[in-house]
Amino acid sequence: MSAPDAPADLTRNQALVYAALTRAGGPLSAYAILDDLRAAGLRAPQQIYRALDKLTERGLVHRLESLNAFVACCDPAHEGHEMAAFSICEACGKVGEMTDAGLIDRLKRLAARDAFQIRSMTLEVRGLCAECAARA
Numbered sequence: 059m060s061a062p063d064a065p066a067d068l069t070r071n072q073a074l075v076y077a078a079l080t081r082a083g084g085p086l087s088a089y090a091i092l093d094d095l096r097a098a099g100l101r102a103p104q105q106i107y108r109a110l111d112k113l114t115e116r117g118l119v120h121r122l123e124s125l126n127a128f129v130a131c132c133d134p135a136h137e138g139h140e141m142a143a144f145s146i147c148e149a150c151g152k153v154g155e156m157t158d159a160g161l162i163d164r165l166k167r168l169a170a171r172d173a174f175q176i177r178s179m180t181l182e183v184r185g186l187c188a189e190c191a192a193r194a
Contacts, residue, residue, distance in 0.1 A: 065118070074098050075109040076118055076130065085127035085153050122146070122153065124182050129153055141165070143181040149190035156183075 064076045078094045079086060086094075088106045100106065110128055113119035118134050120142050121127075129144075132155040143156040162179075169176050186194060 065116075069109070069112075071100065071105055071109045072112055074100065075106060076113055079119060079128060079130040082130075084151065085122055085125050085129045087125075087127045091128070120144070120155070120180065122182060123180060124184075125153075129155070131155065133157070141176070141179045143183065145187070146182055146184050147187040147190055148184050149186055149194075152187045152189075154187070 064073050064080075068076060074095050075091055078091050082094075088103060088110060091110075092100060092103055092106045095106070110119060110121075114121060114128075116134075118131055119128050120131055122129060122144060125146070131142075141162045143158070143161065145154040145156060147153075165179065166176060
């Protein structure tokens with residue numbers, strides 16, 4: 059799948075950060091993004107974090123808590139960016155974004171049983187991708 063085009067209304071820094079993530083094809087830490095974008099004039103971590111915050115708010119980027127890293131959304135046009143699920147290969151580090159409305163609905167119903175209102179959710183599933191499992 060090709061990387062989605064950046065929306066035209068992004069700031070320069072947001073567009074640079076988004077391009078770095080889509081180019082990477084995998085998770086990057088904020089400092090790895092900063093290192094990648096130094097030649098473009100970005101020098102301070104705050105520049106990266108501000109751009110990442112806005113990109114995350116817009117659903118263009120997801121934060122992977124366990125990796126302390128960010129990935130570009132595989133399909134920014136889909137709804138429900140506040141709830142995402144990711145497969146993370148423990149051998150090669152490959153990350154896949156999984157979308158399943160049925161799973162999200164089920165989790166919302168489970169939360170509602172306890173009168174809990176979900177604001178955001180990132181589900182991270184760790185294991186082996188098909189390629190690494192075949193080699194194991």
